[in-house]
Amino acid sequence: xxxxxxxxxxxxxxxxxxxxxxxxxxxxxxxxxxxxxxxxxxxxxxxxxxxxxxxxxxxxxxxxxxxxxxxxxxxxxxxxxxxxxxxxxxxxxxxxxxxxxxxxxxxxxxxxxxxxxxxxxxxxxxxxxxxxxxxxxxxxxxxxxxxxxxxxxxxxxxxxxxxxxxxxxxxxxxxxxxxxxxxxxxxxxxxxxxxxxxxxxxxxxxxxxxxxxxxxxxxxxx
Numbered sequence: 772x773x774x775x776x777x778x779x780x781x782x783x784x785x786x787x788x789x790x791x792x793x794x795x796x797x798x799x800x801x802x803x804x805x806x807x808x809x810x811x812x813x814x815x816x817x818x819x820x821x822x823x824x825x826x827x828x829x830x831x832x833x834x835x836x837x838x839x840x841x842x843x844x845x846x847x848x849x850x851x852x853x854x855x856x857x858x859x860x861x862x863x864x865x866x867x868x869x870x871x872x873x874x875x876x877x878x879x880x881x882x883x884x885x886x887x888x889x890x891x892x893x894x895x896x897x898x899x900x901x902x903x904x905x906x907x908x909x910x911x912x913x914x915x916x917x918x919x920x921x922x923x924x925x926x927x928x929x930x931x932x933x934x935x936x937x938x939x940x941x942x943x944x945x946x947x948x949x950x951x952x953x954x955x956x957x958x959x960x961x962x963x964x965x966x967x968x969x970x971x972x973x974x975x976x977x978x979x980x981x982x983x984x985x986x987x988x989x990x991x992x993x
Contacts, residue, residue, distance in 0.1 A: 781849035781858050782842035790861050794842035801835040801991050803869065810966055811835035811991035829973035830958075831983040834873045836866040839962055839990035847961065847990055851897050859897060859961075862989055863904040870908050870987070877957035877985055879950070880906045880913045883972055884943070886920045901989055902959040909957075917951065918958075918972060919944050927968060935967040943972050948979030956981045963988035 780791035801811045807820040810833055814820060837843040843862075850859040863870070882902035890896060899915055906913040921944040927935050956976060960969050963986075973984050 781855050782845035789855070789857060790846060794846070795865070797841060798843050799838040799840060801838060809833045811963060829970050829977065829984060830986045832873065833986045833988070834869065835963060835991040836862065836869070836989045839992045843990055851893070851961065854894065856895065856900050859900045860904045863901055867908055870905055874957050874985055874987060875909060876955055877909060877911055878954040880909070880911055880957045880959060881917050881976070882915060883958065883960045883968060884918050884920045886923050888923060897961045898959050901961060905957070905959060905987065914950060917945060917947060918976065919946055927964070932965045935965050939968050939971040943975045945975055945979050951976070951979050951981045954981050955983050955985065957985045957987055960986070960988045962990045962992060964992040
């Protein structure tokens with residue numbers, strides 16, 4: 772089949788691979804040293820940025836793969852909007868060592884849910900794909916039905932920061948919360964921009980009394 776329809780790089784269009792070597796080499800990783808431990812913002816050294824110090828502490832730590840720019844942006848768009856699920860899995864595997872190093876204490880893994888409308892449009896939940904791959908890496912259970920969408924929301928990408936917070940307020944609910952009581956939960960999202968979605972989901976999860984929350988986002992907006 773590939774002889775008839777050869778693979779093209781989802782980021783640059785080059786023939787030969789779904790994600791070519793040049794694009795992979797050019798992908799900017801969020802540095803483990805030199806970024807905020809909670810939101811991934813660039814810093815001169817590791818620590819917590821001023822903005823996060825002023826916010827309510829939801830997560831014990833944030834773990835981020837790439838900065839959402841260039842070939843990373845193109846690859847994630849192909850993953851989310853063109854149904855290239857394998858691209859999402861490949862990107863997770865590119866940060867496998869980081870996941871093993873910083874997320875191995877997690878007891879369970881929970882993806883950010885999408886609405887029924889979005890699920891019908893796209894055919895899948897991108898955060899579930901990422902979370903499933905992470906569960907294979909960490910060998911931890913994936914609780915795909917724990918966190919659910921309680922109501923429809925507007926597309927966050929089209930909104931300003933203050934609008935984003937209002938948009939996701941009350942958007943999530945927990946079903947069967949006893950399953951995470953006393954556990955360290957790894958919440959998985961695709962793109963971290965202002966953090967409004969992840970923080971709102973985290974607040975809801977905290978009501979189920981987990982031991983603590985970790986956050987993984989595949990990409991962090993610059």
